[in-house]
Amino acid sequence: MDTGDIDRRPAKVLLDVRGLHVAYGKAEVVRDVSFDVRAGEFVVILGRNGAGKSTILHAISALIPKRAGTVTFDGRDLTAATPRETVQAGIVQVLEGHRVFHTLSVEDNLLIGTYAKAPRGDPTKLERIYALFPELAQRRSQMASRLSGGQQQILAVAQGVIGDPRLLVLDEPSGGLAPIVIDRILEVAAALCAEGLAILLVEQLVEKALRHAHWGYLVETGRIAVSAPAERLRDGELVRRVYLGGHAA
Ligand SMILES: Nc1ncnc2c1ncn2[C@@H]1O[C@H](COP(=O)(O)OP(=O)(O)O)[C@@H](O)[C@H]1O
Ligand SMILES: [Mg+2]
Numbered sequence: 684m685d686t687g688d689i690d691r692r693p694a695k696v697l698l699d700v701r702g703l704h705v706a707y708g709k710a711e712v713v714r715d716v717s718f719d720v721r722a723g724e725f726v727v728i729l730g731r732n733g734a735g736k737s738t739i740l741h742a743i744s745a746l747i748p749k750r751a752g753t754v755t756f757d758g759r760d761l762t763a764a765t766p767r768e769t770v771q772a773g774i775v776q777v778l779e780g781h782r783v784f785h786t787l788s789v790e791d792n793l794l795i796g797t798y799a800k801a802p803r804g805d806p807t808k809l810e811r812i813y814a815l816f817p818e819l820a821q822r823r824s825q826m827a828s829r830l831s832g833g834q835q836q837i838l839a840v841a842q843g844v845i846g847d848p849r850l851l852v853l854d855e856p857s858g859g860l861a862p863i864v865i866d867r868i869l870e871v872a873a874a875l876c877a878e879g880l881a882i883l884l885v886e887q888l889v890e891k892a893l894r895h896a897h898w899g900y901l902v903e904t905g906r907i908a909v910s911a912p913a914e915r916l917r918d919g920e921l922v923r924r925v926y927l928g929g930h931a932a
Contacts, residue, residue: 689912692898695722696755697881698743698774698850703752705735705742711750713738714905720850725873725882727892727913729922730902736885737779739902740854744776745769757849773849780858781836785828789819789838792827796842808845815871816841833864840868850881857888869895893917 698720705713713735720726730736741747743754745766753762756772764772783792790809797808813820818834819841827838836856843851853872857865865888873895876882886892893899896913901921909921916922 689914693721693723696720697722697724697757698883699753699755700739700743701753701755703739703742703754704750705738705747706750712905713742716752716902716905716907718900718907718910720881720883721898723876723879723881724898725876725884725896725913727884727886727896727899728902729886729889729892729899729916732887734902735905736902737854738905740776740852740883740885743769744774744852746776770846773847774852775843775846775848775850776852777839777843777854777856779854781832781839781860783827783830783835783838783842785826787827788824789827789830790823792838792842793819793845796845797847808847812841812845815844815874818867833860836860836864837868840871844871844875848880850883851875852883854885855887856884857886857891862888862891865891889922890917 696719700719701717703713703716704711716739728736728739738747742749745764749762753760755761756774759772761769761772784795793809793812813823816837819838822830822834827835830838836858840853840856851872853868856868869891872882872884884892884896893913893916899911899913899916900907901909911921
């Protein structure tokens with residue numbers, strides 16, 4: 684059967700997660716999750732609050748232990764890697780809730796984002812970041828605590844981008860902020876993706892997330908319930924199924 688162009692994905696698998704199980708004590712919250720992100724793709728993981736999305740991301744970034752399963756990145760086995768090794772391999776995760784260092788300036792927050800690769804930070808990378816995020820360039824010497832919540836979130840994303848990831852992982856960048864902030868972040872993510880950076884996004888604002896994504900996974904109580912081209916998910920039927928009783932838009 685001809686399923687059309689939208690079903691086609693790049694052949695090269697960048698991130699490959701197989702049979703992932705994660706538990707907090709006795710509570711298994713991620714059950715046999717397998718999915719991948721292909722080279723150059725913008726992939727979104729959708730699912731209701733508490734479905735296990737952040738847990739999946741944290742297991743990939745080695746921030747919590749895996750009970751079972753494997754994580755492979757560009758052919759390299761990262762199943763037993765440390766968080767630092769994961770970052771050095773090119774997976775950079777921006778955590779939920781715009782965490783930046785409040786007592787440091789915008790610029791020092793950015794320089795910290797480069798430490799994983801170069802021991803003393805790399806100021807040459809700053810100009811590229813300021814070009815991508817002019818709102819930060821204007822405030823480079825301001826204390827991060829003086830930024831709005833939206834600006835702090837943009838700073839948190841910029842801190843991830845300056846680390847030169849090959850896969851940028853964003854966990855709910857909307858985080859209760861103004862719609863214009865999430866639009867900015869998703870636009871920058873899409874622009875970086877167009878330059879070849881792969882994106883793995885978890886987001887509650889389904890419509891916005893699907894607007895930029897190529898591929899989507901729906902997680903339902905710790906399992907992948909649907910894997911489909913983002914275009915197919917945009918029609919809403921599959922998304923409604925998973926969010927039944929929740930908010931699909
Ligand atoms: N540190 C933790 N200890 C115990 N349970 C947790 C912890 N973090 C998350 N959970 C539980 O695991 C489930 C999945 O959480 P999470 O991955 O944060 O979901 P999502 O990101 O999809 O909202 C939820 O039931 C949540 O209450
Ligand atoms: Mg979460």
